[in-house]
Amino acid sequence: MDVFGSFALLLAFVCALYALLGGIAAIFTRHPLLIKSARQSGIAACCLIFVSTLSVVYLFVTDNFSVAYVASHSNRDLATFFKVVALWAGQEGSLLFWCFLLSVYIFSVLIAYRNKHGELMPYVGAILAGVQLFFLTISNFVANPFKSLAVANASGGLDYLARADGSGLRAVLQYPEMIIHPPNLYSGYTGFTIPFAFALGALLARYPGEKWIHLTRKWTMIAWCFQTIGILLGAHWAYAVLGWGGYWGWDPVENASLLPWLTGTAFLHSVMMQEKRGMMKVWNVWLVFITFFLCILGTMLTRSGVVSSVHAFAQSDIGGWFVGFLIIIMAVCLGAYFKNRDYLKSENQLDSMVSRESSFLFNNLVLLVACIAVVSGTLFPVFSEWFTGSRISVGAPFFNKVNIPLGLLLLFLTGVGPLLAWRKTSAESLRRNFLWPSTMGVVGMVVALASGVRDLYALVCFALCTFVATTIVVEYYRGARVIHSRTQMNWLSSAVELTLRNTRRYGGYIVHFGMVMIFVGLAGQAFNREVQKEIPVGGTVNIGPYELLLQAMDQKQEKNYVAERMIVEVMKNHKPVMILFPERRNFPAGEESGTMVAIYSTLLEDLYVVYAGVNQGSTVPTIHVFLNPLVKWVWFGGVVVVLGTLVALLPSRQAVLVLAGGKATEPAAGFVPAVQSPVSLREGHD
Amino acid sequence: MTRARRILAVAFVLIVAIAPAIVVQVQAEIDHAHELGKQLKCTCGGCEQSAGTCYHVGGQFSGPCGVAKMMIGEIQKHLDEGMTDDKVIAAMIKEYGPGAYMEPPKQGFGLVAWLMPGIYLIAGAGLVLFVISRWRKRGVAAAGKTASAKPVSPELLERARLLAQEATKE
Numbered sequence: 001m002d003v004f005g006s007f008a009l010l011l012a013f014v015c016a017l018y019a020l021l022g023g024i025a026a027i028f029t030r031h032p033l034l035i036k037s038a039r040q041s042g043i044a045a046c047c048l049i050f051v052s053t054l055s056v057v058y059l060f061v062t063d064n065f066s067v068a069y070v071a072s073h074s075n076r077d078l079a080t081f082f083k084v085v086a087l088w089a090g091q092e093g094s095l096l097f098w099c100f101l102l103s104v105y106i107f108s109v110l111i112a113y114r115n116k117h118g119e120l121m122p123y124v125g126a127i128l129a130g131v132q133l134f135f136l137t138i139s140n141f142v143a144n145p146f147k148s149l150a151v152a153n154a155s156g157g158l159d160y161l162a163r164a165d166g167s168g169l170r171a172v173l174q175y176p177e178m179i180i181h182p183p184n185l186y187s188g189y190t191g192f193t194i195p196f197a198f199a200l201g202a203l204l205a206r207y208p209g210e211k212w213i214h215l216t217r218k219w220t221m222i223a224w225c226f227q228t229i230g231i232l233l234g235a236h237w238a239y240a241v242l243g244w245g246g247y248w249g250w251d252p253v254e255n256a257s258l259l260p261w262l263t264g265t266a267f268l269h270s271v272m273m274q275e276k277r278g279m280m281k282v283w284n285v286w287l288v289f290i291t292f293f294l295c296i297l298g299t300m301l302t303r304s305g306v307v308s309s310v311h312a313f314a315q316s317d318i319g320g321w322f323v324g325f326l327i328i329i330m331a332v333c334l335g336a337y338f339k340n341r342d343y344l345k346s347e348n349q350l351d352s353m354v355s356r357e358s359s360f361l362f363n364n365l366v367l368l369v370a371c372i373a374v375v376s377g378t379l380f381p382v383f384s385e386w387f388t389g390s391r392i393s394v395g396a397p398f399f400n401k402v403n404i405p406l407g408l409l410l411l412f413l414t415g416v417g418p419l420l421a422w423r424k425t426s427a428e429s430l431r432r433n434f435l436w437p438s439t440m441g442v443v444g445m446v447v448a449l450a451s452g453v454r455d456l457y458a459l460v461c462f463a464l465c466t467f468v469a470t471t472i473v474v475e476y477y478r479g480a481r482v483i484h485s486r487t488q489m490n491w492l493s494s495a496v497e498l499t500l501r502n503t504r505r506y507g508g509y510i511v512h513f514g515m516v517m518i519f520v521g522l523a524g525q526a527f528n529r530e531v532q533k534e535i536p537v538g539g540t541v542n543i544g545p546y547e548l549l550l551q552a553m554d555q556k557q558e559k560n561y562v563a564e565r566m567i568v569e570v571m572k573n574h575k576p577v578m579i580l581f582p583e584r585r586n587f588p589a590g591e592e593s594g595t596m597v598a599i600y601s602t603l604l605e606d607l608y609v610v611y612a613g614v615n616q617g618s619t620v621p622t623i624h625v626f627l628n629p630l631v632k633w634v635w636f637g638g639v640v641v642v643l644g645t646l647v648a649l650l651p652s653r654q655a656v657l658v659l660a661g662g663k664a665t666e667p668a669a670g671f672v673p674a675v676q677s678p679v680s681l682r683e684g685h686d
Numbered sequence: 687m688t689r690a691r692r693i694l695a696v697a698f699v700l701i702v703a704i705a706p707a708i709v710v711q712v713q714a715e716i717d718h719a720h721e722l723g724k725q726l727k728c729t730c731g732g733c734e735q736s737a738g739t740c741y742h743v744g745g746q747f748s749g750p751c752g753v754a755k756m757m758i759g760e761i762q763k764h765l766d767e768g769m770t771d772d773k774v775i776a777a778m779i780k781e782y783g784p785g786a787y788m789e790p791p792k793q794g795f796g797l798v799a800w801l802m803p804g805i806y807l808i809a810g811a812g813l814v815l816f817v818i819s820r821w822r823k824r825g826v827a828a829a830g831k832t833a834s835a836k837p838v839s840p841e842l843l844e845r846a847r848l849l850a851q852e853a854t855k856e
Binding site for chain 1: 720724725727735736739783784785786787788789790791794795796799800802803806807810811813814817818819821822824825826828829
């Protein structure tokens, strides 16, 4: 099966090469047969990658330890589902998995648009094939997952061998989120290839009309959604497994995943200016290019060992290949832009400083500054070594100090944006729209102060969260009121109807609401408490309103590991709440140990308990307890963000036409028509 | 009660009264050493985590890292010697070098890291304001042209109103 899989991978490389070269030839000759053959070759490459990926999975499931990658990342006693997901446990397999997910996207695009956009698709197909070819080159010739275990013999040849058992999967990877976090994150990274291909293809083809920007936006939203899920699952994984009590440590891998998310978010906002006003075409195209560039840069940073990371298990000497690819991407983008920049010419004009357009410009500015700050902070140790000879570290305190104010500024703009009208907002409209949100923001701050919150950032954050949430509620109320008065539907049905009539706008509001929830959770970090203590059996430790009693210690023998665990009774205000079992697992196959955190989670706070080991001298166990307020809001907020994105991806049921003048047809606050015509048309996302 | 017994009883009461205070003091210092550890980078070389939070993959076990535990032990030793927090940090940096900073120092090349985000934001805001004012001028010029254009006739407006009503009914 390893030979079969390896051959399929090689054949996929050949097909992708043809798809690229044939595609380029098809662009110049416009020969229908060449266009068709290039497309079919692209589809064949995808199918062959599927086969190759399944082959690796088969090798894992059948414990084929003659293959080096399988022997390094699995063992016989490993649970079957972990054997399947061990595919992405190391460098070679995860790069193949990357190829696989990219192929799923490419396959979908090539099939879905086979009879559409005839002028554009040969360009898109060739660009996608080019990206696929790069990853296939790596998988075939640099980090091949089918490499056999072999040792050099006396005659200089190789003796192939098979081990009786493998080294096992790393301890921290033996956790349920290993199954879903990497596929989602990789789907985000690879997904940004599609908008890149459409944007670059449209620029190269000088594709007429605005259809390409709609396609680019849709695919960006899909990739952005996966990236969001991937980032949050990664944060949850870190929280539940690593045992340091937090979910975001500004590790270079975390930073790398955040970069395209930030620029992708900027694009999803600024693209509205192009769709509605025909503005910022150059900026939008470059945002798409940069987002893709950051996907590859992030991959390079974390897999090449340029910066150290908790994801050290996926590092090898492949940085040079990625640098080469990044140079090619930038050269192609610059070349395409300078050759066809007149195609992107747009009549950028604004009627007023106080307008939705201005708020989007500032939104893009803050997102971009945050992105640059994260990139420069991540790379600062490298720069400092170049310039001064000594490596200056940049850790979480720096990133927090720089990014918290930027995050709050962004939160403020999240609330302000929907309150401003396109083109121009009158003073009367400003007063009316800002009245309730501002009042509630102040109330939020007063309530937080009265509750004992004294941290400045947390206070501002709670005030802004109330401000933004009120903005969203008021927007919903105004829209639903019109439907309610016309159709006599109840308020909930009216709100649902409103959402379905304009999925982009109201899906966007749901996303904003999810972000508010996430910010509430982030603000909770200002009040984290922790205590680490050696306690004998029968001893207690107190934190906040909780008292933890170590009832006993025991051992649990599982197929793949032995767990040593604490049995901890939790009492709140002297009443028993539950029993927690924090444990340390010893995996004999890889000679590794890992923690399993026990968490008692409520909407208000998480009681996070870690069995931190045993004092070698006294043999007394050490417990590390954290009291982390509002963490659940981050996870629930993430779910709401994803739901909102899915809503925004749905087609709207119908455009809403609103007549000005009558009470029932009064435009929603914040909408001020550019020209004071008696008829105004409200459609699309605001 | 003999004198000796009286002394023993007083001593016992004192010990019982003071012991929790001593325990609490020790506990507080263990936690404080851990807190100070968060200001120093773990020198295990496998991650960018602080000595107070290093649970990186590849350590002796995934949490807490052995090197981090050793560093926290050293911090504790310095605290036991009566050093202030600043002196503890300075002593640790002297021992482990500038690579042990968790955040860049606010001097020398480290200052660049602190200044750059502010410079990006100020320069970016300036650029955005410049762009907005330039686009506004174009907008005003375009509005002037529109104002001089022929106005929309009442018939056309009425037709638009009817079309809008029909669309709403649908």
